[in-house]
Amino acid sequence: MVDMVFLLSNKDKAQLNWMGFLVKSWIECEEKFNWIRFNLIGKKLVGTATQVYNGRTYKFTIEYSPFNRGRFDRVYVESKGLIKSFDTHFNGDGSLCLYHPTKDLYGRPFVELVDIIPWIAEWLYSYDKYLEFKVWVTPEHPHSKI
Amino acid sequence: MKNNYTEQQYITEELLALAAANLELDETRKKQMISAYEAVNKVFDDNEEFFKNYTVNVYAQGSLILGTTIKPLPGKEFDLDIVLKVDDSYLNHTPKEIYDEVYRVLSEHGTYEPLLQKKNRCIRINYNSDFHMDILPGCKITSDNSRVMIPNDKTLRDWSRTDPKSYAEWFLNIAEKHQSQFMLAQKWNSVTRASVETEDLPTDVYVKSPLQRTVQIVKRYRDLYYDKRDLTKTPAISSIVLTTILAQSYGEELSIQLALKNALIKLKSLADGYKFKGIKFSVYNPIDLYPDQEKRENFTDSWTDLHYKSFVEFVYDLEKKINAYIHNPKSEETYKSLFGNGYYKQNVQTLIKLDEALKGKPQLSAILSGTARTDASGTINTTTGVKNGRHGFFAE
Numbered sequence: 001m002v003d004m005v006f007l008l009s010n011k012d013k014a015q016l017n018w019m020g021f022l023v024k025s026w027i028e029c030e031e032k033f034n035w036i037r038f039n040l041i042g043k044k045l046v047g048t049a050t051q052v053y054n055g056r057t058y059k060f061t062i063e064y065s066p067f068n069r070g071r072f073d074r075v076y077v078e079s080k081g082l083i084k085s086f087d088t089h090f091n092g093d094g095s096l097c098l099y100h101p102t103k104d105l106y107g108r109p110f111v112e113l114v115d116i117i118p119w120i121a122e123w124l125y126s127y128d129k130y131l132e133f134k135v136w137v138t139p140e141h142p143h144s145k146i
Numbered sequence: 147m148k149n150n151y152t153e154q155q156y157i158t159e160e161l162l163a164l165a166a167a168n169l170e171l172d173e174t175r176k177k178q179m180i181s182a183y184e185a186v187n188k189v190f191d192d193n194e195e196f197f198k199n200y201t202v203n204v205y206a207q208g209s210l211i212l213g214t215t216i217k218p219l220p221g222k223e224f225d226l227d228i229v230l231k232v233d234d235s236y237l238n239h240t241p242k243e244i245y246d247e248v249y250r251v252l253s254e255h256g257t258y259e260p261l262l263q264k265k266n267r268c269i270r271i272n273y274n275s276d277f278h279m280d281i282l283p284g285c286k287i288t289s290d291n292s293r294v295m296i297p298n299d300k301t302l303r304d305w306s307r308t309d310p311k312s313y314a315e316w317f318l319n320i321a322e323k324h325q326s327q328f329m330l331a332q333k334w335n336s337v338t339r340a341s342v343e344t345e346d347l348p349t350d351v352y353v354k355s356p357l358q359r360t361v362q363i364v365k366r367y368r369d370l371y372y373d374k375r376d377l378t379k380t381p382a383i384s385s386i387v388l389t390t391i392l393a394q395s396y397g398e399e400l401s402i403q404l405a406l407k408n409a410l411i412k413l414k415s416l417a418d419g420y421k422f423k424g425i426k427f428s429v430y431n432p433i434d435l436y437p438d439q440e441k442r443e444n445f446t447d448s449w450t451d452l453h454y455k456s457f458v459e460f461v462y463d464l465e466k467k468i469n470a471y472i473h474n475p476k477s478e479e480t481y482k483s484l485f486g487n488g489y490y491k492q493n494v495q496t497l498i499k500l501d502e503a504l505k506g507k508p509q510l511s512a513i514l515s516g517t518a519r520t521d522a523s524g525t526i527n528t529t530t531g532v533k534n535g536r537h538g539f540f541a542e
Contacts, residue, residue, distance in 0.1 A: 032522065032531070032532050033520075033522055033523075033524065033532075034522045034523060035522070035523050035524045036524075049524075051524060086541040089539040089540065089541050090541060091541055091542055092542065097539060097540045097541045097542060098537065098539060098540075099537040099538065099539070099540060100537070100538060100540045101540075101542075103538070104535075104536070104537040104538065104540075106536070111535075114532065115532075115535050117520065117524075117532070118518070118519075118520035118526075118531075118532050118533075118534040118535070119534070119535075119537055119539075120524070121520045121524045121525070121526055121534075122513060122518070122520075122526065122534060122539075123539065124524075125509060125510075125513070125526055126539070129494075129498065129510075132476060133476045133494045134476060134477055134478060135478055135490060135491045135494055136491075136539065137491065137494055137495050137498060137510060138510070138513050138514070138539065139513075139514070139537070139538040139539070140538050140539040140540065141538040141539070141540045143540070143541050143542075
């Protein structure tokens with residue numbers, strides 16, 4: 001039988017070899033970051049982390065899977081009195097919107113998790129400034145439907 | 147010198163200074179205007195007829211020399227006021243003669259002829275740009291001072307005394323007293339002592355006086371307040387009236403926030419004086435010390451009841467907006483209500499960048515310039531960890 005894998009999209013390839021894909025992501029992230037604990041749960045790589053920033057505690061849950069619709073990542077955060085709005089870059093489903101799903105790909109088929117984690121750090125930094133100044137000080141795209 | 151300012155007071159002060167600085171005409175535009183009036187000066191220097199025997203001095207008056215310029219609102223033009231002083235006694239000429247000669251020389255010049263417009267006492271050059279130049283022609287009074295005689299009104303029959311250069315000296319003397327003790331000058335000193343990289347932090351923001359900033363802020367709100375109003379029913383308060391009242395009421399405050407509060411007390415007392423007691427105050431040129439006060443230059447001599455009513459309404463509204471802003475300076479809403487749309491986010495970014503530079507942790511600069519990294523513990527820095535990729539936050 002002829003191997004037709006080359007005909008698949010990058011997402012299809014990641015789905016086809018989901019275990020290898022997620023383990024590779026896990027290893028990459030653990031090498032670079034020690035503040036997140038990862039586990040494979042079903043067909044998802046799930047990271048959990050707690051950060052204390054300016055006296056406030058933030059609990060992050062990161063889900064990464066090629067089976068997610070659209071973006072592979074779903075990043076959730078909880079904190080006391082958290083302001084969840086478009087201004088603080090929450091999607092309608094309650095996850096963080098850390099990048100534009102098309103404009104920020106720059107030729108990539110999807111964004112690797114190891115590249116997403118620094119944006120979580122930027123979100124935390126920006127959100128803390130937002131609480132003080134009520135304005136998002138780091139780069140953002142205009143809010144709109146794609 | 148030790149000071150007792152709180153961190154919050156510094157933030158309020160810096161945001162006020164940054165807001166006013168962003169409203170100011172930029173250096174390129176100021177240079178363009180200076181070139182424009184120097185070019186006019188040259189036209190008169192080169193004149194081979196009436197002005198051949200006289201020295202002519204053209205100089206700016208008003209906000210350009212007071213350091214209180216503000217950008218015009220979108221769709222409006224900056225009004226550059228200049229004096230064209232013929233170095234000959236006014237006793238040798240009539241106002242009409244000087245006015246007509248100035249107009250004639252400019253109208254015979256190919257560049258200026260299509261741009262000219264006769265106004266009441268001055269001649270306007272409408273540049274194909276966002277500013278116009280009002281030329282006020284005049285003659286000297288005596289050689290030992292800078293006073294100048296200008297046409298009294300549109301009839302051009304009588305002379306009227308003025309002295310823009312001495313007015314500027316008077317204003318700047320008041321504004322620049324205790325310069326080294328200004329709240330932000332102290333902060334600026336600490337920045338320079340710390341050798342912080344300041345290339346994108348304009349020095350001007352931190353060294354301009356609280357009085358100059360107060361004048362800019364009040365004038366800016368004046369422009370916003372009258373922008374959509376019918377000026378025949380609610381005449382706008384002129385810059386010279388506001389500038390003079392603000393300088394006279396300035397109590398040598400070392401911060402913009404305090405200068406603004408005290409300015410409001412003075413403005414409010416004048417407004418209340420008219421509102422509750424019908425007192426029509428006058429604003430005289432403070433450097434005109436002519437023995438008979440009634441003959442001194444009066445900046446409010448053309449004011450009618452409409453002007454006083456307009457002044458009262460403007461001051462009451464200004465008080466609300468300034469108090470709201472000072473009470474809550476870290477809000478885009480209060481910023482917009484006092485300064486209009488514009489630079490709140492940019493101002494906050496500048497403020498944070500300076501603060502972080504002083505602390506040796508330039509995180510925002512790194513994020514904005516694309517040089518940020520995230521280390522193993524998730525801290526943004528400029529040296530270790532994963533390089534942060536290019537992106538913008540979004541929401542859908």
